[in-house]
Amino acid sequence: MKDTTHDDLARKTWMSLLARAPEGRAAALLDAAQARPAFTWLRAPEIGTTMVRGRAGGTGAPFNLGEMTVTRCALTLSTGEVGHAYVQGRRKGCAEAAALVDAMMQTDAGPVLRASVLDPLDAEMTAAKATRAGKAAATKVDFFTMVRGED
Amino acid sequence: MYVAVKGGERAIENAHAWLAEERRGDRDVAELSIAQIREQLSLAVNRVMAEGSLYDPDLAALAIKQARGDLIEAIFLIRAYRTTLPRFGASEPVDTGAMACDRRISATFKDLPGGQVLGPTFDYTHRLLDFKLAAEGETPAAPSRVAEPGDVPHVTEFLNREGLIEEAVHDDTPPPDLTREPLEMPADRALRLQALTRSDEGFALGLAYSTQRGYARNHAFVGELRIGTVPVEMEIPELGFAIDIGEVTLTECETVNQFKGSKTEPPQFTRGYGLVFGQTERKAISMALVDRALRWEELGEDFVGAPAQDAEFVLYHADNIQATGFLEHIKLPHYVDFQSELELVRKLRREAGADQVQEAAE
Numbered sequence: 001m002k003d004t005t006h007d008d009l010a011r012k013t014w015m016s017l018l019a020r021a022p023e024g025r026a027a028a029l030l031d032a033a034q035a036r037p038a039f040t041w042l043r044a045p046e047i048g049t050t051m052v053r054g055r056a057g058g059t060g061a062p063f064n065l066g067e068m069t070v071t072r073c074a075l076t077l078s079t080g081e082v083g084h085a086y087v088q089g090r091r092k093g094c095a096e097a098a099a100l101v102d103a104m105m106q107t108d109a110g111p112v113l114r115a116s117v118l119d120p121l122d123a124e125m126t127a128a129k130a131t132r133a134g135k136a137a138a139t140k141v142d143f144f145t146m147v148r149g150e151d
Numbered sequence: 152m153y154v155a156v157k158g159g160e161r162a163i164e165n166a167h168a169w170l171a172e173e174r175r176g177d178r179d180v181a182e183l184s185i186a187q188i189r190e191q192l193s194l195a196v197n198r199v200m201a202e203g204s205l206y207d208p209d210l211a212a213l214a215i216k217q218a219r220g221d222l223i224e225a226i227f228l229i230r231a232y233r234t235t236l237p238r239f240g241a242s243e244p245v246d247t248g249a250m251a252c253d254r255r256i257s258a259t260f261k262d263l264p265g266g267q268v269l270g271p272t273f274d275y276t277h278r279l280l281d282f283k284l285a286a287e288g289e290t291p292a293a294p295s296r297v298a299e300p301g302d303v304p305h306v307t308e309f310l311n312r313e314g315l316i317e318e319a320v321h322d323d324t325p326p327p328d329l330t331r332e333p334l335e336m337p338a339d340r341a342l343r344l345q346a347l348t349r350s351d352e353g354f355a356l357g358l359a360y361s362t363q364r365g366y367a368r369n370h371a372f373v374g375e376l377r378i379g380t381v382p383v384e385m386e387i388p389e390l391g392f393a394i395d396i397g398e399v400t401l402t403e404c405e406t407v408n409q410f411k412g413s414k415t416e417p418p419q420f421t422r423g424y425g426l427v428f429g430q431t432e433r434k435a436i437s438m439a440l441v442d443r444a445l446r447w448e449e450l451g452e453d454f455v456g457a458p459a460q461d462a463e464f465v466l467y468h469a470d471n472i473q474a475t476g477f478l479e480h481i482k483l484p485h486y487v488d489f490q491s492e493l494e495l496v497r498k499l500r501r502e503a504g505a506d507q508v509q510e511a512a513e
Contacts, residue, residue, distance in 0.1 A: 008392050016382070016395035049233065050385050050396060051241040052206065053326065054348075054426045056340055057319025058305055058405065062244040063326045063341035065348055066428055068206035068383065070239055070396055084389060086239070088397025089207060129251060134295035136253050139269040143261055 014105060014118050018098035019087045021121055027097035033116035034109070036100060042074035042082065045092035071095040081106040174219050188212035197400075197429025198222055202471060203229025204330070204349040206399050206428050223351075223471050230472050243384045243393060247403050247426070249302050252379035257306045259372045259407055265303035270378060271430075306375040307405055307422065316407065316420040336463050343445055343462065347438045348427050350469035356433060358459045359440035367444045367457035371423060374407035378430050402427050404435040408443050421450055441465060 018026050030036070049067035056063060072086045073095045083103025085095045104113050175182065189196055189212040199211040203226045211229060218224035254270025257263055269275075271293075310316035326341035334346065347355065362369060382395040404425035410418045423443025425435035444459035458464055468474060 008390075011390075012392055012394050016384075019394065019396045020382070020398050046237070048237040048239045049205070050239055050383065051328070052383055052399060053242050053244040054247070054344075054401075055244045055319070055321075056344060057307070057422055057424050058247050058403065059321055060319030061322040061324055061326070061341055063344040063348075064241070064328050064330075065245075065345070065401075065426060066201070066204040066206060067233060067236075067238070068397060068399060069210070069236070072239060074389070084387065086385070086387060086394065086396045088383075089209070130298070131295070132253065133251065133298035135293045136268050136270055137298035138294040138296040139254075139271075140296070141267040141269065143267075 011102070011105070014114075015084070015086070015098070015102060017118060017122055017125070018085065018094075018101060020125065021087070021094065021098070022125075023089075023091065023094065025121060025124070026101060026117065027093055029117040029120055030097050030101055030113075033113065037104065038078040039075040039083075039100065039103070040078075042076055043072070045071055045073040045095045047071050047090045047092070073099050075099050075103060077103045077107070079107060174217075183216060185209060185212045185216060188215050194430060195220075195222060197431050198352060198434070199225045199229060201428040201431050201434060202226045202349055202351065203233070205229050205233045223475055227472050227475070240385055240388075242396070243386070245381045245383060245399070245401070247377070247381060247401065248305055250377055250379040250381050250401070250403070252303050252377050253400075253430075254378040255303055255375070256377075257373070257375045259374050260306060260309070263306060263309070265299075303377070305405070307407070310374075310407070310420060314417075314419065317422055319422065319424075334466060336466075338462055338466055340442075340446070340449075343466065344424065344426070344438075344442060346466045346469055347425075347441055350438075351471035351474070352431075352434045352437070354469050354471070354474075355437035355441055358444075358465060359437035361457065362440050362444045362459045367447065367455060367460045369421075369423075369440075369443050369452075370409040371406040371440050371443060372408075373436060373439075374405045374422075376402070376404050376432060376436065378402045378432065400429055402429065402431045402435040404432075404439040406436075406439040406443055421446070 048070055050070050051067050052065045053062045054065045055061065068088065069090050070086055070088060071091050071094070072084075073092075074082065074084045075096075076082050081103040083099040083101070083106075085098035085102060087095045087098050101113060101117055104110070105118075189208045192212075192215065193208075195215055196208050196211045199214055199222055200206050200208065202222075203211065203214070205211075210232065211225065214225035214228040214232075215222070217228060252265075252268060252270075254272060255265060255268045257267065261267070307316055307319075311318055324341075326345070327339065329342060329345055334342070338346070361367075363371070378400070380398050380400050383397050383399055384393045385396045386393045402425075404423075406423040406425075408421045408423055410420045421443065423439040423441075423446070425438030425440075425442065427435045427438060441459055444457065445462050445465065447454060447460050454460055
C-alpha cells in the first residue's frame, strides 16, 4: 500500500461517501447538476461480494464475519480521466453515477460537483445519522439513587 | 442411497404451481412487498442475513417472501445465491469501537462513559399482545435528545487498564475461511468464531443455555452489548488505498467470565466474544457464551465432557443448512435401500418364526 497522499485522501473521502449513499441519491443529484459526459467502460458494472472481517474481542485476531454485496465499475471519460466505484449492495445505476462523479471530480468540474453532489449528499447522510443518534440518546438511562438500604 | 426415479415430472410441476398459489394466499388480502418485509420484519431479515452469511437486506427480504416465512429455507436460498457471486476481496477488520450505537448496555457497570443506552429494545415491555397493532394507525415519532459526539469506549478497556481482564492482543494473521476450505479439527478461534456467527440461532441458544445451567459453567456477565452501524473499509487494488465500501449494522457482545490465575499470572477475568450481522442480540450473547466455553483448552481449564466444550460437536452441528440438508434428504426416495431392509427383516422373521414353531413342538 503506497502512502496516502493529500489527493488520495480527498478521493478516498468522496468515494467512501458515494459507496454509502442511499439508493438513487448520487444519480439524482448528479443529473440535477449537469448533463452526464461521454464515457467508455473500463469495467462494466459487476455485482460481487466482500468478505467482512471482525476481530476476536474487538481488538484481537481477525475472523471472517460474512460477506456483503458490492457493485463495482470503472470508466474513462472522453477527456481521459478514469473513474472507479465500489458501492454497497446490488446497484449498477448507483455504481455508474459514483464512477462518473469520481472521474468528473478529477476535472475542472470538480468544485461545482462538490457543491452540487458531494456536499448535499454528505449533509443528508450526516443529518440521517444525527436523527438516529438523537433517538438513541433519548433512551439513555439517568440513574439516581433513591434510598440506600443499609440503615 | 437414493436412486433417480422417473415419472414424477407432472406431479412436481403441479406441486410447485400450487406452492406459488399458497404462497400468495388469499387474493383478497394485499400482497406483501419486499420493502414491507425489509422495513417491518427487520429482525427476521437480520437473522437471514446473519445465518445466510450475506449482508443484503433486500435479498434477505426476497428470500423470506419466497420461503413463505420459513427462515431456514430463506437462509438456504441466500447461501445458494451467494455462491454465484464473485468475491472482490476481504475488508479491513471492522472497528466496533467506532460504532454509531443504537443500543449499548452493560450488566457489570452502572455508570460508565457513554452511559447505558437502551435503544429500540423489547426489554421492559410486558409481553402482552398489543391489539392496537391489529388496527391500522400512525406510530408517533420517537422522542429525541441531543447526542454526545464521539466514539463510545468499550467496557473491557476499563478493566484492561487495571489489568483485571485478559487482553485481546492485536494480531493480523489472515483468518481461515470455512466457505473456501472444508471445516477441519482442530479449529482455531478465528474459525470457531466464523462458524458461530453463521450458526443456527436456536442451536447456539440451547448450547449457551446449557453452560448457564452448569454444563461447562463459566459464569458469564454481559460486560457489554452494543448494536449499531460500522463502516466497512476495503483496500482497492487499482487505487492503492482503502475506501469505505459500505456500512453494516452489527451486534457485539463481550462477556466477562470467571477469573483464573496461575503461579505466574495473578487472577484475572476471561472473555467470550460474539459479533453478528444485524440487530441479533440473542444470537450475539449465545455466541459469546459458546465461544468462551470452547476456549477451555487455551485457558487451562478441564474438559468436563460438556457439549458446549466439544468443538467438533458444536461446529459440525451448528450449521442449519448442513443439518437440514441431511435431515430432509431422508424424505427423498430411498426405495432400493428400504427394499433391501425389508427383505432382511422378512428373512429374520422367517428364521425366528421357524424357531418358535420348533420350540413349541418340543
